[in-house]
Amino acid sequence: MRIAVPNKGRLHDPAEDLLERAGLHIVDGADRQLYADTVDPDVTVLYARAADIPEYVADGAADVGITGLDQVREADPENLEELLDLEFGSCRLVLAAPEDSEIQTVYDLDGGRIATEFPNVTQHYFAELDVDVDITEVSGATELTPHVDIADGIVDITSTGTTLRMNRLEIVDEVLQSSVRLFARADVADDEKVQQIQTALQSVLSAEGKRYLMMNVPQDALDEVKAVLPGMGGPTVMDIAGREDVAVHAVVDDSDVFETINDLKQVGASDVLVTEIERLVE
Ligand SMILES: Nc1ncnc2c1ncn2[C@@H]1O[C@H](COP(=O)(O)OP(=O)(O)OP(=O)(O)O)[C@@H](O)[C@H]1O
Ligand SMILES: O=P(O)(O)OC[C@H]1O[C@H](OP(=O)(O)OP(=O)(O)O)[C@H](O)[C@@H]1O
Numbered sequence: 001m002r003i004a005v006p007n008k009g010r011l012h013d014p015a016e017d018l019l020e021r022a023g024l025h026i027v028d029g030a031d032r033q034l035y036a037d038t039v040d041p042d043v044t045v046l047y048a049r050a051a052d053i054p055e056y057v058a059d060g061a062a063d064v065g066i067t068g069l070d071q072v073r074e075a076d077p078e079n080l081e082e083l084l085d086l087e088f089g090s091c092r093l094v095l096a097a098p099e100d101s102e103i104q105t106v107y108d109l110d111g112g113r114i115a116t117e118f119p120n121v122t123q124h125y126f127a128e129l130d131v132d133v134d135i136t137e138v139s140g141a142t143e144l145t146p147h148v149d150i151a152d153g154i155v156d157i158t159s160t161g162t163t164l165r166m167n168r169l170e171i172v173d174e175v176l177q178s179s180v181r182l183f184a185r186a187d188v189a190d191d192e193k194v195q196q197i198q199t200a201l202q203s204v205l206s207a208e209g210k211r212y213l214m215m216n217v218p219q220d221a222l223d224e225v226k227a228v229l230p231g232m233g234g235p236t237v238m239d240i241a242g243r244e245d246v247a248v249h250a251v252v253d254d255s256d257v258f259e260t261i262n263d264l265k266q267v268g269a270s271d272v273l274v275t276e277i278e279r280l281v282e
Pocket of ligand 2 (some may be wrong): 010140141156157158159160161162163164
């Protein structure tokens, strides 16, 4: 089983970090290498350009891929199945035009020229709206093209909006919301190993923003403590040998921890311990 992972750019580090946290440690993954082994002898990593990953998975050079939805939609192979939204690399593909132009809506671009690194997504977008445009594929610095009379508008990635502002462009419409996805070739999507990879990555996402609370609780305060703990399927309650108190463990949203601890103290819990959760298999 081979996983294709971005070899550079902004997606490389977070993708590798996620694999690490999921327990799929990369061994011998020196920089600039094409392949690397993982601790699982049945799983290897293939490093590829973010834009090439969908095709590599579709063609069988890899079985599973990690890259942006924008890249998957652009390559648009028929035999890919999305498994997970990995919740990083969030950005939007937008239609933008010069601030000082007459262009207010997408329909103002009918008969116009569009520059983009995403010609397929762009073509689909305009075709759906029945707006006729001439699309030029560029390989970077798309934001400059309206200022050198190559295009009337662009379809490009934005996240903070800084690049558009710096180039005096404004958003006319949103074409696609993107984030990084885990996907597989459809014929292997149900394989046990693919499922294991999906479960491992999901467990990291599930643990994000969660804390594990442990505390001692007098028997007679147990009901009140249970009422305070939002918990997933209720807290775990354990007897403590030779003591009247019980130990209570629960998973709590990080954002609730501050308030929950105060409430727990008030109803009689003591020795409250808060720890991070690395993974949570639900
Ligand atoms: N500003 C951004 N904010 C968030 N995510 C982004 C942003 N720009 C790009 N992305 C996401 O990261 C993906 C890869 O972009 P990046 O610029 O890192 O590619 P790259 O590997 O440098 O590309 P190339 O190999 O062509 O040089 C994009 O397809 C998109 O999903
Ligand atoms: O809305 P912003 O936060 O300004 O981000 C948008 C910019 O980010 C990406 O470029 P990147 O920085 O990856 O440079 P590159 O495309 O030249 O690699 C994208 O192509 C935009 O130019």
